[in-house]
Amino acid sequence: MADDKDVLRDVWFGRIPSCFTLNSDEVTEREAEPYYLMLPRVSYLTLVTDKVKKHFLKAMRTDEVEEMWFEYEGTPLKWHYPIGVLFDLHASASALPWSIIVHFKSFPDRDLLHCPTNSVIEAHFMSSIKEADVLKHKSQVVNDMQKKDHKQLWMGLQNGFVTFSFGFDCDERVFNRT
Structure with a gap:
């Protein structure tokens, strides 16, 4: 390990x-x-x-x-x-x-999704994490996390997961639980 x-x-x-x-x-x-x-x-x-x-x-x-x-x-x-x-x-x-x-001009609507705010990014990120959890754990991990854990995960992403122990803990809970 x-x-x-x-x-x-x-x-x-x-x-x-x-x-x-x-x-x-x-x-x-x-x-x-x-x-x-x-x-x-x-x-x-x-x-x-x-x-x-x-x-x-x-x-x-x-x-x-x-x-x-x-x-x-x-x-x-x-x-x-x-x-x-x-x-x-x-x-x-x-x-x-x-x-x-x-x-800053000629946004390629046919190729890209619009991204008006950071809240859209956060919602997409959490949706991706939940999707991965459903595929691996049948929604057992992310659904059991508290709202503050979701926010902490998002803040970690925004700050580049400054501490590895935080990122590793989240990774362990979401992706390595058997």
């Missing part, structure tokens, strides 16, 4: 060096510097949008800003997939940092 715990620790703390660049067609005020972040593999792009948006709004006229979305090599990145999954699907063979293009 110690080896499994080491692997889980690596997954929880896994980060992907990333470079966000504003789409060149959308620069309106002045050239925007790229924005570099170490993205947690077990998080979602929408949880870093506030930082990215704040950085790039300096180069945009506010009247030209629509819903923000991301792409990699022409493919819109789905906000409801974990960052690690997106990277593995689209860019794992690429050189690092992962180059992500930021858009």
